[in-house]
C-alpha cells in the first residue's frame with residue numbers, strides 16, 4: 260500500500276494558490292487500489308480499471324430500422340409505382356434461410372437481419388410499411404425512396420476490435436449498457452478507496468449524544484461520509500477526537516494503519532487548540548496548509564507515514580467547498596479515476612461583490628431565469644462559512660478566480676452546478 264514517495268516540500272506561512280498546491284500534491288499520489296471483477300449489476304459508479312475492447316460488432320448483422328419491405332433499390336421505378344411480389348417474411352431473431360431474389364420484396368420487421376441475396380447481390384433498401392400498400396401477396400411501392408434507406412449496417416454502432424470504454428471512467432448506466440451490448444457479463448473495476456474520517460474539537464458531539472451548553476453536533480463527519488459514499492469510497496469512521504495532541508496523534512496513526520487516505524475536519528487553523536497540523540508533522544509531513552481559497556483557507560495536505568492526509572477546516576461550508584475543489588480530485592486520483600475537471604458554465608451574476616486579489620473565492624448561488632429567460636446567479640444573502648443551510652438553499656457555486664477583485668451585477672461569471680459534482 261505504498262502511495263506517497265518520501266519527497267516532501269515545506270511551505271512557509273504564505274497562502275498557496277489552490278492549483279499549485281493540488282498540482283504538487285498530485286505529483287506524488289498514485290492510484291493505490293487493487294482491481295476486481297464485478298457483474299454488470301454491481302458496476303454502477305465503480306471506476307473502470309482497464310480499457311474495454313469490443314469482441315463483437317453491434318449490431319452484429321445488417322438489419323432493418325423499420326417494419327416494412329426489403330427491396331432492391333434498382334428494381335424500383337423512379338417516377339411511378341412499382342408492384343413486387345412478397346416472397347417471404349423475416350422477423351427479428353429469425354434470419355431467412357433462403358436468399359432474396361431480384362424483382363421481389365421481403366416482408367421485414369424492425370431489427371430483423373437484412374435478407375442475403377444470390378451471389379452477394381443483396382437487397383439494399385427497406386420501405387416503411389406506412390409508405391406502401393399491401394395487395395394480397397404483392398406490395399405497391401411509390402417512387403421517391405433513397406437508396407439504402409432504413410437499413411442499418413453491421414458494426415455501425417460498435418465495430419469489433421474498437422475500444423468502447425476507457426480505463427478510469429466512473430461507470431454510468433450507458434457504459435454498462437454498452438458493455439452488455441458486446442456480450443460482457445462483468446467488468447474490471449478498482450476496489451473502493453478506504454478513507455478514514457474523523458472530526459476534531461472539544462465542542463463537537465455526535466447527534467444523539469448529550470450536548471451540554473457550549474457544544475455543537477457533528478455535521479461535518481456526516482457530510483463527509485455522504486460525499487465519500489457518493490464517490491464510491493469505503494469509510495473507516497474514527498469518530499470525534501478531542502483537542503489534544505496525543506489523542507489526535509494516536510487517532511492519525513490508527514487511521515493510517517486502517518485506511519488508504521485520511522480526511523479530517525477542524526483543528527487546522529493557527530489557534531492554540533488546533534493540534535491536527537502538529538500531530539501530522541509529528542509522524543509524517545505537511546506539504547501545505549494555507550491555501551488561497553475562501554471559504555477554507557486552512558486546508559492541510561500532507562501524509563501520515565505514507566498515507567495521504569487531507570485536513571479540511573472546521574467550518575461546515577468550508578468543509579464542503581474544500582472537499583469539492585481540493586479533496587475530491589485527490590480522492591478520484593487515488594481511486595484510479597482519470598483526471599476530470601468538473602465543467603463550469605458561464606452565467607450572468609445578479610449580485611455585486613468585492614473580493615481580495617490573489618485568492619480564489621466560492622460564492623453560494625441560486626440559479627434563476629430573468630425576464631428574458633437568461634440564467635442568472637443570485638447570491639445567497641449570508642456569507643458565513645458556518646451557514647450550512649446556505650448549501651441546502653444554493654444550486655451551486657460561482658468561482659471567482661484569483662485575479663478578480665469585484666463582480667458587478669450583469670458580469671458573466673463561472674458557475675459550478677452542484678449536479679456537476681454529484682450533489
Ligand SMILES: Nc1nc2c(c(=O)[nH]1)N[C@H]1C(S)=C(S)[C@@H](COP(=O)(O)OP(=O)(O)OC[C@H]3O[C@@H](n4cnc5c(N)ncnc54)[C@H](O)[C@@H]3O)O[C@H]1N2
Nearest residue numbers: 458460476477478479480525526527528533572573574577
Ligand atoms: N486567528 C485566526 N483564526 C481563524 C483563522 C485564521 O486564519 N486565523 N481561520 C478561520 C477560518 S477561515 C476557519 S475555516 C477556521 C478553521 O479552523 P479549524 O479548522 O481549526 O476549525 P475549528 O476551529 O476546529 O472549527 C471552526 C468552526 O467549525 C465548527 N466545527 C468544527 N468541526 C465541526 C463539525 N465536525 N461539525 C460541525 N461544526 C464543526 C467549530 O465549532 C467552529 O465553529 O478558523 C478560523 N479562525
Ligand code: MOO
Nearest residue numbers: 554555556577644
Ligand atoms: O475556511 Mo474559513 O471557512 O474560510 O472561513
